[in-house]
Amino acid sequence: MGNTSDLDRFFAPHSVAVVGATVRREKGGYNLVANLLESFSGPVYPVNPNYQEILGVRCYSSVSEIPEPPELAVVFVPARAVPGVLEDCGRAGVKAVVVESGGFAEVGPEGRRLEETCLEVARRFGIRVWGPNCTGLVNTDPFIFTPFMRAPNVHRRLEPGSLGIIAQSGMLAAGFMMQYVVSGFFKVSKACAIGNKMDIDEVEVLQYLEDDPKTRSVVAYLESVERGRDFLEVARKMRGRKPLVVLKGGRHPEAAKAALSHTASLAGSDEVVDGALKQAGVIRVHDFHDLMNLGKAFSVHPEPFRLTSPGGNGVALITVTGGGGVVATDLARDAGLDLARLERATLERLAAIFPEWMPPSNPVDIWPTVERRGLEAFAETLQVVLADERVDGVILLTFASRALEAFPFQRIGELARKSGKALLSWVFGDVRFFGEYEARMREHSIPVYTDLRSCVLALRAYLQFSREARSAAGGGPEA
Amino acid sequence: MGNTSDLDRFFAPHSVAVVGATVRREKGGYNLVANLLESFSGPVYPVNPNYQEILGVRCYSSVSEIPEPPELAVVFVPARAVPGVLEDCGRAGVKAVVVESGGFAEVGPEGRRLEETCLEVARRFGIRVWGPNCTGLVNTDPFIFTPFMRAPNVHRRLEPGSLGIIAQSGMLAAGFMMQYVVSGFFKVSKACAIGNKMDIDEVEVLQYLEDDPKTRSVVAYLESVERGRDFLEVARKMRGRKPLVVLKGGRHPEAAKAALSHTASLAGSDEVVDGALKQAGVIRVHDFHDLMNLGKAFSVHPEPFRLTSPGGNGVALITVTGGGGVVATDLARDAGLDLARLERATLERLAAIFPEWMPPSNPVDIWPTVERRGLEAFAETLQVVLADERVDGVILLTFASRALEAFPFQRIGELARKSGKALLSWVFGDVRFFGEYEARMREHSIPVYTDLRSCVLALRAYLQFSREARSAAGGGPEA
Numbered sequence: 027m028g029n030t031s032d033l034d035r036f037f038a039p040h041s042v043a044v045v046g047a048t049v050r051r052e053k054g055g056y057n058l059v060a061n062l063l064e065s066f067s068g069p070v071y072p073v074n075p076n077y078q079e080i081l082g083v084r085c086y087s088s089v090s091e092i093p094e095p096p097e098l099a100v101v102f103v104p105a106r107a108v109p110g111v112l113e114d115c116g117r118a119g120v121k122a123v124v125v126e127s128g129g130f131a132e133v134g135p136e137g138r139r140l141e142e143t144c145l146e147v148a149r150r151f152g153i154r155v156w157g158p159n160c161t162g163l164v165n166t167d168p169f170i171f172t173p174f175m176r177a178p179n180v181h182r183r184l185e186p187g188s189l190g191i192i193a194q195s196g197m198l199a200a201g202f203m204m205q206y207v208v209s210g211f212f213k214v215s216k217a218c219a220i221g222n223k224m225d226i227d228e229v230e231v232l233q234y235l236e237d238d239p240k241t242r243s244v245v246a247y248l249e250s251v252e253r254g255r256d257f258l259e260v261a262r263k264m265r266g267r268k269p270l271v272v273l274k275g276g277r278h279p280e281a282a283k284a285a286l287s288h289t290a291s292l293a294g295s296d297e298v299v300d301g302a303l304k305q306a307g308v309i310r311v312h313d314f315h316d317l318m319n320l321g322k323a324f325s326v327h328p329e330p331f332r333l334t335s336p337g338g339n340g341v342a343l344i345t346v347t348g349g350g351g352v353v354a355t356d357l358a359r360d361a362g363l364d365l366a367r368l369e370r371a372t373l374e375r376l377a378a379i380f381p382e383w384m385p386p387s388n389p390v391d392i393w394p395t396v397e398r399r400g401l402e403a404f405a406e407t408l409q410v411v412l413a414d415e416r417v418d419g420v421i422l423l424t425f426a427s428r429a430l431e432a433f434p435f436q437r438i439g440e441l442a443r444k445s446g447k448a449l450l451s452w453v454f455g456d457v458r459f460f461g462e463y464e465a466r467m468r469e470h471s472i473p474v475y476t477d478l479r480s481c482v483l484a485l486r487a488y489l490q491f492s493r494e495a496r497s498a499a500g501g502g503p504e505a
Numbered sequence: 506m507g508n509t510s511d512l513d514r515f516f517a518p519h520s521v522a523v524v525g526a527t528v529r530r531e532k533g534g535y536n537l538v539a540n541l542l543e544s545f546s547g548p549v550y551p552v553n554p555n556y557q558e559i560l561g562v563r564c565y566s567s568v569s570e571i572p573e574p575p576e577l578a579v580v581f582v583p584a585r586a587v588p589g590v591l592e593d594c595g596r597a598g599v600k601a602v603v604v605e606s607g608g609f610a611e612v613g614p615e616g617r618r619l620e621e622t623c624l625e626v627a628r629r630f631g632i633r634v635w636g637p638n639c640t641g642l643v644n645t646d647p648f649i650f651t652p653f654m655r656a657p658n659v660h661r662r663l664e665p666g667s668l669g670i671i672a673q674s675g676m677l678a679a680g681f682m683m684q685y686v687v688s689g690f691f692k693v694s695k696a697c698a699i700g701n702k703m704d705i706d707e708v709e710v711l712q713y714l715e716d717d718p719k720t721r722s723v724v725a726y727l728e729s730v731e732r733g734r735d736f737l738e739v740a741r742k743m744r745g746r747k748p749l750v751v752l753k754g755g756r757h758p759e760a761a762k763a764a765l766s767h768t769a770s771l772a773g774s775d776e777v778v779d780g781a782l783k784q785a786g787v788i789r790v791h792d793f794h795d796l797m798n799l800g801k802a803f804s805v806h807p808e809p810f811r812l813t814s815p816g817g818n819g820v821a822l823i824t825v826t827g828g829g830g831v832v833a834t835d836l837a838r839d840a841g842l843d844l845a846r847l848e849r850a851t852l853e854r855l856a857a858i859f860p861e862w863m864p865p866s867n868p869v870d871i872w873p874t875v876e877r878r879g880l881e882a883f884a885e886t887l888q889v890v891l892a893d894e895r896v897d898g899v900i901l902l903t904f905a906s907r908a909l910e911a912f913p914f915q916r917i918g919e920l921a922r923k924s925g926k927a928l929l930s931w932v933f934g935d936v937r938f939f940g941e942y943e944a945r946m947r948e949h950s951i952p953v954y955t956d957l958r959s960c961v962l963a964l965r966a967y968l969q970f971s972r973e974a975r976s977a978a979g980g981g982p983e984a
Binding site (some may be wrong): 382 | 613793862
């Protein structure tokens with residue numbers, strides 16, 4: 027294992043060679059060059075003995091032929107050619123290589139032997155290897171994008187953010203996560219598909235993200251963790267500072283068996299894994315959907331929230347639908363959240379804006395108030411509820427329609443910021459207005475969900491992280 | 506309570522009066538007239554003393570002034586005016602009235618008294634009342650659409666289907682479900698928002714759908730069930746014939762309390778409710794998202810599937826992503842599904858198409874085979890797996906990309922049909938290709954989900970219903 031700064035060559039290289047570059051469109055070796063020429067600020071060196079030039083740029087017959095050794099080489103050639111490429115890189119003085127080609131351990135014993143050969147060459151030259159069987163990595167600042175799928179103008183589309191993503195597994199699952207990244211579902215700092223992790227593994231990448239000031243939270247999809255102790259050590263360092271969300275399958279024996287045959291590595295007893303992850307403060311989820319949704323939550327709001335007490339777990343629901351409030355209450359209790367018993371002063375203040383016939387309680391059903399006072403009632407009610415010293419987090423249940431033009435986004439955003447408390451929203455109703463509602467709320471660091479269960483899980487994750495941050499800070503009262 | 510055929514006047518009236526009709530666009534009373542004139546085949550009579558004509562149609566000053574009594578009246582006037590309207594309807598001989606206006610029991614004691622007055626008038630004239638505080642109903646064949654939201658050309662957009670929907674609760678939650686209906690998320694036979702159920706309640710509507718040959722399955726969002734015994738009796742009649750999916754909140758004490766304050770009706774101990782629903786064969790869910798997704802499943806495929814045994818619960822996963830297979834296995838076990846131990850003959854047949862180094866197992870990881878044989882490998886593998894007498898249902902985990910142009914939709918559809926077994930799909934990857942994939946699969950009655958957990962829950966619901974159908978048929982082997 028090298029030291030962490032080895033990874034700087036991958037995330038912030040001065041120059042990149044693409045081995046396996048080609049002029050044939052729709053091929054990965056073409057996409058790599060096209061993406062890099064468009065989005066990477068340093069020199070890009072296509073390498074392929076069959077071409078003089080690719081996309082107007084000189085093409086070299088080998089890495090050693092490049093006048094100045096590139097800091098990073100991205101390799102996309104048939105598996106059997108990879109050891110030779112590594113030799114070439116080694117002779118040229120390249121110290122960082124991403125091998126994206128498949129055909130290694132994931133295709134059986136022969137591929138595994140090929141990996142061993144590659145590793146032997148890499149060690150001989152002191153090369154760090156990323157992959158194989160992966161789509162590489164993305165860094166939004168400075169910008170580099172190594173997936174071999176064509177993504178025109180990707181540097182303009184990918185706004186820098188604070189979420190780090192680690193995906194193990196082959197190209198498909200990782201490609202899926204990359205798709206979320208490119209679609210703008212969340213704003214990332216760095217996204218990593220580590221593949222077969224022949225050399226660089228999830229622990230080393232996680233340590234790098236732990237150190238990275240631009241990464242404020244991390245979601246990871248893992249299939250096996252060989253260096254469990256080291257992984258937990260990094261997780262513990264992140265605890266209360268950078269939220270870490272993990273999807274790791276193999277909880278049931280049948281799934282563990284499938285994981286074993288798929289990754290050819292011991293998955294470990296899940297009970298032990300689960301206990302250890304909990305102790306290290308890791309937030310564990312069980313579905314890709316949940317992983318993406320918590321990634322969204324922490325990408326929208328990576329800081330811990332102010333809690334009313336060290337165990338702060340009190341939730342208020344402000345809802346335009348009584349029935350939605352009931353269902354949300356059930357889901358919140360399922361998730362182990364407490365429905366806050368509102369303070370007397372809160373109830374009195376709510377009574378002053380509620381219709382007379384309606385005694386306020388939690389969930390706070392505000393539809394009759396909205397009918398009387400308009401959508402400003404959302405802000406008025408929220409202000410009262412956020413001031414309650416039993417409330418740690420609030421979910422707004424909002425009906426989407428054209429009427430949202432008059433929704434008090436600005437005031438709600440300010441109230442949330444000033445209170446320092448967690449605020450999220452579930453939206454239902456007319457789907458044509460979902461996108462606008464979500465975008466406006468996101469401007470104020472408020473995540474929006476269209477399924478209630480995800481919204482509740484995100485609030486739970488926010489509060490868990492905030493409790494850990496508070497406990498790490500000494501548990502005292504906050505300013 | 507009247508008899509079931511009373512509801513024919515609501516679902517298939519010959520003529521409709523709209524009381525509270527107006528020329529002011531964006532008002533509910535305008536939308537009702539506009540929607541009905543466009544989509545309803547019989548006469549539409551606007552009623553409002555202030556207008557001579559609305560949208561080119563003669564407007565009447567009262568219902569009694571209409572020369573032939575309309576079979577149905579839809580009422581959207583301020584709550585306090587509703588008793589007078591009911592008197593007018595009664596004098597005119599109208600026997601069916603949908604009251605959409607809010608301002609009744611849901612706004613406190615005064616509104617509750619108003620409801621009692623309305624009921625007294627209705628009983629005096631033998632009028633059946635739907636609502637108040639609701640958006641009414643939709644029937645796709647013959648077509649009628651009474652929600653007061655404007656839905657241009659709704660009769661062209663709403664293709665007839667076999668799913669029945671019942672939503673209690675006020676206008677918001679019901680409006681949400683109507684939005685799903687209008688968006689084409691599922692194809693419905695009848696959709697009902699029953700509101701405060703002053704007279705007609707969920708039991709009467711459910712009984713009507715139980716009798717309705719066009720309705721093959723029902724999803725219901727309920728807040729309270731006063732006539733629990735009657736409800737369960739209808740549910741038991743549906744068991745094994747028409748799947749019934751229910752979302753009923755109030756499982757936790759805090760939620761039950763919220764339900765109580767919201768609906769002003771006793772919700773009942775949830776343990777008793779839950780046990781009784783299970784015994785009656787009802788499929789219970791806990792989130793709107795799940796209710797909609799199971800509605801989709803039964804709308805796409807309402808018939809029971811062929812099982813390999815009376816307890817048929819064996820699942821096979823065919824996946825292009827090993828990691829996805831592991832996560833799906835965990836979710837299937839969470840849901841109580843069994844991973845089928847494939848028969849020896851199946852494993853041998855799979856081995857013949859798999860690469861040599863890859864011993865087949867369940868989950869069936871087909872990516873290496875797809876790489877060698879192309880997307881036809883999906884059909885080849887599916888054929889082998891469906892023939893296995895331990896497999897009752899299959900989930901395909903598919904990566905969406907441009908390559909799906911070559912996906913063997915037709916052959917997969919035929920295989921599923923011939924086998925009579927449950928087939929569903931989870932799709933991930935490039936979101937731009939999700940819509941096309943889902944539409945093509947739906948043509949073959951295969952539902953597609955973008956979150957794995959929903960896909961697994963849908964398979965569980967399919968198998969539960971199929972077991973009940975088989976047990977109702979006597980439990981013997983099927984043809």
